[in-house]
Structure formats: structure tokens, C-alpha cells
Amino acid sequence: MTLVIYCLQPEKVEFDLKLGQSKPLYNAFKAIRESPDWDGLSDAQKRIVESSIKEAVLGGVSLEDSKREEFNKIQQELTKLSRKFDENVLDATKKFEKLITDKKEIEGLPATALGLAAQTASSKGHENATAENGPWMITLDAPSFMSVMQHAKNRALREEIYRAYVTRASSGELDNTQVIEQILKLRLEKAKLLGYNNYAEVSMATKMATVSKAEELLEKLRSASWNAAVQDMEDLRQFAKSQGAPEANELTHWDTTFWSERLRESKYEINEEELRPYFSLPKVMEGLFSLVKMLFGIDVEPADGVAPVWNTDVRFYLIKDSSAKPISYFYFDPYSRPAEKRGGAWMDEVVARSRVLSDDKTSVRLPIAHMVCNQMPPVGDKPSLMTFREVETVFHEFGHALQHMLTKQDEGLVAGIRGIEWDAVELPSQFMENWCYHRNTLMGIAKHYETGEGLPEEIYQKLLAARTFRAGSLSLRQLKFATVDLELHSKFIPGGSESIYDVDRRVSEKTQVIPPLPEDRFLCSFSHIFAGGYAAGYYSYKWAEVLSADAFSAFEDAGLNDDKAVKETGNRFRETILALGGGKDPLTVFVEFRGREPSPEPLLRHNGLLQKFQLSIAHQISSSQTQNHSSDQEDNMSNLVCFDASVSTVVSAATNPSLFNTPLLPFTTEVFFLNFPKTPRIIRLQTPKILCANLTTAQLGDDAQEVEIAEGYTMTKFCDKMIDVFLNEKPEPKDWMGYLVFREDWNKYRENFYNRCKSRADTENDFTMKQRLVTLATEVKRVDDEMERHAELLKQVEDSPMDINAIVTRRRKDFTGEFFRYLTVVQETHDSLEDRDAVARLGARCLSAVSAYDNTLETVETLDDAQAKFEDILDSPSIEAACAKIKSLAKAKELDSSLILLINSAWASAKESPTMKNEVKAIMYELYKATKKSLKSIAPKEIKLLKYLLNFTDPEERFSALATAFSPGKDNEARNPNAIYTTPKELHKWITIMLDAYQLHKDETGIEEAKEMNLPMVIQRLSILKETIEEEYLEKETPEAKKDTDDADADAEEF
């Protein structure tokens, strides 16, 4: 998560110092500043001059010679100390190893973590280590440390590892205590030399914030987070107790991570480890790239081999703009390598965009970035599987990289991430993280690496809910780091009565619900501020969070599902935040993008820490209820509330997204929009039930909707209104569906509705009217029951979209025209295009499953034919003869896909069968092998086509390639001689054969061979192709493609 300018080499420091202290340069800049040409300079040039002057002053230029010497000595010393600090942390981390041989000791660790621990053990001389049987090596590297904290049931182990972790680099040769004290002392001296009171002031001199503003923000956030964090701890205790944990009443540092992980699992049933298979690195990167293509109109392409890399795992990429012009490059180094790489993730520049530094001085040198993460490397045949958090991290670092790479500044000194105030530097990165929660984006990347199955909807919902899980605690943690950093650099007196650890403890009292251990030496590994560039700047994470949350809310305001609006907003983001770099004051840049100054409200909303605001609204509502309301208490609408304010205020308060998205209050609200018959919508909001009754219509405009709300409805009035609509407007039954489609709402009113019909019929004197009321109730009941059945079926389909075929097979008769009409109605109830689209696609899948089911009859002939051939093969006198038959069928091009499928599935079921004799199994296996071998020699055109299709990662391109392949056109039309034509059905069959063969193949030959099959990319892409064909084509039949010449060299094994 760090954007770190890491320890600089002394020679470079010296050079920088000379440059920074160059009087001629300083004077030159000052001359420019004072010259009459000043006004003619660009914003970027002015910023460069001004910040260069400021930097020169901060760099000691204005110092007298003797003082400058002292200053330089301090700088050199500080550089050495920072490097020493960092080396100590790395060495201390590396030094700790814990070998575990008894499996009981690491119980609870997930398979991936065990795999990593075994791999580590194996790399340290225990060559035979396996995930299953050990031995396992635990280290203090982030993935290893975290897996123990989160999952080890062994409390003693957790304690041991925790203590080792928080005391890193705090004793013996690697002790950082003196290093820290020395750093703080020298930083203070440096500040004094420059005429400042403390180092924080020096740091803030080039930042957006001031010391007091930063402190103010931290305190504001701290007080908003504290109660929530205390409650988090209480929840944890209660939960641990309920799980029978003996430590429940004394939960401490090595328990909180473990138990919050369990609580998260139980509350959201999301086990981060179980989510890993859905986030394979290749898919995540693919999704990230297509997101930035949509937002910013850029293409990211692999460019491996174009530039040398420092490790074989490192990838190289090229970025092109919409006119296909290269604009930048980046390296990506994804995996953890404990021996040579520190933990965490970061991005930095390799070179920045610059006109001056280009070869010819007229074009520009393109920027290059590097991005480094510490994910679990691929283990065995598994790709790197990521936690959701790691996915966010990749998005985060890529946000930094984007700002570096999409810059339009040609002035190298302010291009990309250069020259940007620290407090604003995390804006693009944290902004990108928000997209991980965006439905389309997330669903696009979350595909199971083995099955290609998408992330189940309920998990997505839980991820959203989990976003605010322990938000108070997490916020406090960051606030602790930020506060201790500011304290040490503003108030701390080196050598004074308070030690650095005293300061840490004092800050912890306000920021940690559980006090730290007496021996806690977290400061000794706080590289951010002692070895990185975050000294008196850690607060900038929070500062930038305010900016980034607010920037994302611009997309929320525009409508996340409105592609056009998102693209426009994305373009504006690119042209301002990403393009202007450090060439403009960050506040001005922000205002250019957002149209106003930043607001902290979106951050509090995203963090679920808006309760105070929400409660004050609730209070307002409930107090106005007691004042103004009593007459509407009839029926069962007693929890309705009068709101003595203008309707638009109420509606806008209630529809305010900041209220809408977070579970705010212990009760729900409904605003009734009863503008029958167009949209009988009952908009449910998570705020108290609101009924606006105390307004005179005079206060309102002409808006009928507002008037109706203002008039207020009791349940009786509500039912009467519905009856009126049904009787007087005589809607078609299709429209009735529209009224009843909101099942949850309708369920609340149905009884009242029927009762009201009945009671009105009972008291009605007009016989015709009486009849009509009775008929109405019966009719509505009929539609109602029908809707119930459809809804139930829809739910089943929604719950297991992968089993649609099975559901159709079981319940073919329920998939009626009425059901599909119902789907259309459901579709119309959704406001967002995305949701509408989802229903429409589900409908299309149902339809194609139904037609596939119904079409089975058509293929009976083909099947019979295949069956006959298969039986003939089985009738052979010997196994050799049978294999020979397969070979000759292949030669005669009669080994068709139906027959191959038949043979494959015969072997598959033979293998599974508990009753079949071994000899029979052996025969099936031989036949299967012979078929596979023959496949190599026949290489049908579909194989060739598949190879071609597998190269498409872009869904649209894939789609159009498929469309070409499936549209042979008329025979007399000129055809592309290079294109391969086939039918969707045939290609679908071949994909099935490939996937089938892969499954069989994998089981019988083990990992090595499966690995050669280039897993899991190809399998995934095959699955995607299969799904695309099923969704888009399977209900349509294209005419049989004419026989094409086969390519004898194509090799099915490659798949």
C-alpha cells in the first residue's frame, strides 16, 4: 500500500544535495519568479519554479556556509540511519523461522497457507516438505504471519508469532531503538536549522495540510471511530463466548484477528480463503485492464520480452490510448519472495514522462512504472489465488501507476506522480479500490479458476456488507499510526523525560481498545516513517481517503450503471486528476474534476460511520411524530410517521444515497409513491416509515405524487386506492402483474387487500358493484397465485444459475409463456440497467435451456447413429480390433463429436462405477485412449477454430469472432478463405469434448501432465466460450457449414 521513495544511495543524496543547494539554480529560479515573463509561463512551469524555490530553501540553500555544512552532515547521517533501520527490519524478519512438524500445532491453517509454509520449509532444506504432511515453516513475512494470526487455532502459536512480530528489530544487534532516537534528534535539528519549530512543520511546508489541520482531522475521525471500535471488541467477546472459547473474557492481541476472522465467517459466511479460487491473478488483471479501458479509454497489452526483467515472474506491459498510440509501459512483479523482497505492495516510477529527456527533444519520453505485490506465488498447478483484500491492493497500486502513466504533463518534474503533494498522492489509488465493490467490475473478475463459475450473488452481497465490518477498529488502527507519527515529529523531545515508547503508549490509550503489550516495539519496524517517506505524513492516507471517496462519489452521483455517464466522468477524471500530475495545485485539480471542494461525507458513508448524522434524522422524525401525529394510528399503520417538513426535504433525505446504503436504523422506512396506475412503486428505504400528513397541498407544487404523499394513506385508503385502480382503470392482467410483482411489499398488504374487497362487497348495496368486487378479489387472487409460482421458480433459477439445464429437465412444464412474461415484468421493475440486464440474461439462459431440452428430439437421429457405431466398436473380437475400428472411423472422417462424447462419457462413468468389473473398465480406458490418439490425426476444423478463439480475451471481439464463424452466409457469396465456419452446436460439442477430456486426463495422469495443458487459463477460456455459445446461440440453429478442408497438423493435445 505504500508509495515509497526508498532509501537513497549516499552518492545520489550527495548529488541531490548539490543540486538542491545550487545557488546559481536557486538564483535562476528566483530570477524567473521576479521576471516580467512570469505571467507567460504555464501553470506547470510556475509550480515547478515555486516549488523549486521552496525546496531549495528547505534543502539548505539559504543557510550560511557553516550551517550548510552541518545541514549536509545531518542529511547524510539521516540517509544512513534510514537504511540501517530498514536493514534491521529485513534482517530481523528473515531471522525468525519456526519449523513445525506436528500437524496439530498448525490446525486451522487453510490449504494455501499450508502449501506456502511447506514450500518455505522446502526452500530451507526440508526438501520433502508437503502441504499435507509438513514440515511447515512459519516466518514473519506478511502472508505467513497473517495466516497464523487469522487461522491458527493454536493460541500459544499465535501468541509466539505475535510477540515475535511486534518485537522485531528491538533487541541485540538489530535493535532499532537508538536508530529511531537518532533519526528523530537529527530531524529536529534539521528543522531548527531551517527555522522551523519541529520536523512536522518542515514536512507540512510542502503539503496540502498543516499540522493543526491534520491533527484536527485525525481527532474528528478518532472520535467518530472510538465507540464503534469498543462495540467491535464487545461483539468479538460475545461471539468468542458463544463459541465456547476459554479465552473469551481475556481476548488480547493474538486473539482479535483470529476471532474477528471467525466472526466475519459466521456473520457473512465469507471465508477469505474460500474466496481465493474466485480470484486468480490472470483473471483479476484481465478485469482490471478492461475496467480502465472503459473508464479511461486505454488498452493494456502484454509486452513481455520488450524489456529485460529481474525475475522470471515479472511481467512487462504496454499501454495504448484510444488511437492505438503507445503512451506508457509498466513492470508487474506479483509474488512474495521472502528472501529478497520486503512485504507489502508498492508502485514507483522507472522513468517519468518528459519532453526534455526524449531522444529528439520534440517528442516525449514515455513514462514507465513498476508495480510490486506480495501475493502467494502459484503453488503446484494452481495459479496465484488472491484474497479479496489482495485484489483491492492490486487495484490500489494500479491507481498510482495510472497517475504516473496517464499523465499529460510534458514537464518531467511535475509529470505523473511527481510534484504532487503527499496528502493527495493516494487519491487515484484509493479511488481505484472502490471499483472492487462495483458489481460489474467484480463479477467480471471473480471466476472460479477451475470451473469458471462466477462469484455467487449472495457472496457479492456479503462482501458489500462486510465492507463496514469492524470499520471503527480498522480506522482506529490507521489513526494510531498517523497520530504517533505526528506526535513524534511535532511534540517529542529527544532525550527528554518521555521515551518514544512512552509516546506510543500515550497515543495507544486513545487509539487502541486493548492496550499494547509492555514489550510492544512496533515502532522498531515502522518503516513507513523511519525508512520510507511518510515521516509526519502518515495522516495523508486518511486525508487522501477523503479525497478519493469523494471522487468516487462523483461516479455514484452520475450513476454507476449508466455507461455513458461513467465514461464521461472517467474521462474527466483522466483529464484532471490523472493528467495534470503535480503541475497544478491539488485542490484546484480536485475542484476541476468534482466541481466543488472535497467533502468528508462520502468517506464516512463508505465506512459506515455516519450513525450520528443518521440518528439525528431519526430523532427529528420521531419527535415530529409525537408532536404532530395521532389520527393516523388506525389499521396496522401505527408505525407511520408524520414529518413536519416539506415533502421534497423528506424524500431527498430518505433517498439520500448516504442513508440508503448503510444499515442505519433499527427500523425501516417506506415512502409511498402511489401514483397509480403508471408505476405503483413502493420504494423501500432503510429509514423509518414515513408518512407525510401534515402538509397542506398549498405548500406543494403541482406534483401529483407529492400531493398524494402529503395527503397520507392509511392501509384502508391504500387498499381502496388499489381497488379503484383495478375497477376503474381496468388494467390488463399483464399490468396486474406489475402491481403484484413486488412480492415482499405485496405480502404485507395482500391480506388487507382481500379483506377490504370482502368487507366492501359485504356492505355494498349495488349488486353489480358487489359482483365486481367479488370478481376482482378472485381475479387478483388468481394472478397472485400464479405470480407466487413464477416467483418460486425464478428464485430456484436465480439460486443455482449453473443448474438451469437440470431445473428445466425437472420442471419443463413450469417454464411457460406466462413465466417468461413474468420475467419481463420483473425486469421492468428494476431501475438500474445492470439489474435489468441480469434478469434479461437469466431469461435468455432459461429460454436456451428450454430450447436445448426441446431440441433433444432433433438430435436423436445423430445420437442413434453414434450409438450404433459405438456398439459396433464394442462388438469387435479383440481390443486391438476395436481400436483399429476407431482409427479407421477417424480416417474416414466418421469419428464425429457425438461418438467421441459417447466414448468419453462411457469411460467417465466406467471409472466412477463401483460395480463394473475391472476388465470392462480397462476396455473403456483403451477405447478412450485410442479415441484421443485418433483425434490428433483428424484435427477437425473446430479444433483449429477453437485455437483461434482462445486468443480473444475481449468479450466483444470474442463475440464477433463467434458470429463470423457461425454465419457462413449464402453459398454463392464470396467467403473469407481464411475463416473457419461451423455451427454453434458442433463447436459446443467440441468444447465439451475438450473439457471432458481434460477432466479425464487430469484424474489419470496427475499434476505434471495437467500442468503441460497450460492450466487453468485455457480451461477457463473454454468454459467462457461454452457459456457464451450457450447463452447467445444455442437456441438458434445456423445452417450446416459446408465441409472444410482439415488441417492434419492441428493437435488436439494442445488444449
Ligand SMILES: [Zn+2]
Ligand atoms: Zn498507496
